[in-house]
Amino acid sequence: MLMDSVLDNNSKYNPIERYASLGHKVFGAPQKYIQAPHLVQYIGKYLSLLNAQHIVLVRDPLLNIFTQVRDSILQHRAAKRVDEYTFDGECSWQQVKRIVDAIHSKSHSSGTPDCLVAVGGGKTLDLGKAIANQLRISLAIVPTLASTDAPCSALSVMYTPEGDFQEYSFYPLNPTYVFVDSSIIAKAPNRFLASGIGDAMATFYEADVCFHNPKATTCQGGRPTLSAYSLAELCKNILFKHGLEALKDVKKEQLSESVDLVIEANTLLSGLGFESGGLAAAHAIHNGLTIHHATHHKMHGEKVAFGVISQLCMEGKMEEAYKVAQFFYHCYLPVTLTDLNLKESDREGLENIAKRACQQDETIHNHPFPVTPDKVYDSMLEAHRLGMKVVHQTSRD
Ligand SMILES: [Zn+2]
Known part of the structure; x- marks a missing residue:
């Protein structure tokens, strides 16, 4: 029953179906984005502005920063009651239902919560968005990684319990708060920051397609604004300039200026840039890649990198493709099919990926030319061969 209502409520809001035909320029953003080292202890101070009575925390298991978030909420009297729910697994409708059910059953005794704080990686944050939207309450996002541009957006990427991409779930509004504690993010293994760089690098190349194609629409159901396009371009420039330095510094757990800039690029610039600038083939190819089980242990940004x-x-754009592949190679991001655990000889597997990338509602159709599965298949092979060339011609530390 609730499962049906979860699905119904979310399938109702599709900004592209509802608004795209109007051709309006739309720019969306969280109400407040705050980034600083040791920010976690001040989260309650900011949340106290909401005058909440009851806050629910949704968090990754094995994360101990959530205790600091809870302590900060209580210390600054941001709420009288704080309940915690742990998320483990895929960001799926089944997980949404499980936690919404648990919150509802507890609410009989304690009243409905007025704010949800999601603490963790991209999938936990996306799950938190889906739950907050179900409950129609304020949402604060606390990313512990800079591995995707999920924190700022008004959408979740939903997966099946097996980990295949299922659909984008859109929400009418962006999160109320995004709290980025840079000292926590700088301590995460650098593969996460690298993955975020792969995801964030896609932003400009996809926004560029949408900006120049008058028929393209963004995830906000509108035309791109100049602001989103400029942020996407700034994001790319910051990554080329500071990306490698930041990865080296994070390896030493050092919160340098480069790390700070790349965290902002991966989280804020890319988040605003992709959502209001538009997506194209890179993310559609990522979505295709998720259906091949060989890629399941690869992170979102790693698959997006090959998509770019x-x-x-x-x-x-072969010169640009070479430049980007060379940069990705230095970041230890996938540049070949082999890096993604795929084989050039697996024709059927690659054709299925290409077919999935070209599904009717996919962002790949934001390109100004017709895109067919054959074209995507050929492009993936071309990317693989170019990646092989980069591997042979580039020396890496
Ligand atoms: Zn992405």
């Missing part, structure tokens, strides 16, 4: 190289090959 494939997209640039598809557009015939």
Whole structure:
């Protein structure tokens, strides 16, 4: 019963179906984005502005920063009651239902919560958004990684319990708060920051397609604004300039200026840039890649990185594709099919990926030319060969 209502409520809001035909320029953003080292202890101070009575925390298991978040909420009297729910597994409708049910059953005795704070990686944050939207309450996002641009957006990427991409779930509004504690993020293994760089690098190349194609629409159901396009471009420039330095510094757990800038690029610039700038082939190819089980242990941004190289090959921008692939190679991001655990000889597997990437509602159709599975298949092979060339021609530390 509740499962049906979860699905119904979420399938009701599709900004693209509802608004895209109007052709309005739309720019969305969280109400407040705050980034600082040791920010976690001040979260309650900011949340106290909401005058909440009852806050629910949704968190990754094995994370101990959530105790600091809870202590900060209580210390600053941001709420009288704080309940915690642990998320483990995929960001799926089944998990949403499980936690919404648990909150409802507890609410009989304690009243409905007025704010949800999601603490953790991209999937926990996306799950928190889905739950807060179900409950129609304020949402605060506390990312512990800079591995995706999920924190700022008004959408979740939903997966099946098996980990295949299922759909985007859109919400009418962006999170109320995004709290980025840079000292926590700087301590995470650098593969996470690298993955965030792969995801964030896609932002400009996809926004560029949408900005120049008058028929393209963004995830906000509108046309891109100049602001989103400029933020996406700034994001790319920051990554090229500071990305490698930041990865080296994070390896030493050092919160340098480069790390701070790349955290902002991966989280804020990329988040605003992708959502209001528009997506194209890179993310559609990522979505295709998720259906091949060989790629399941690869992170979102790692698959998107290969999607970026494939997209640039598809557009015939070979010089740019080479430049991006070389940068990704230095970041230890995938540049070949082999890096993604795939084989060039697996024709059927690659054709299925290409077919999935071209599904009717996919962002790949934001390109100004018709995109077919054959074209995507060829582009992935071209990207793989270009990646092989980069591997042979580049020396890496
Ligand atoms: Zn992404």
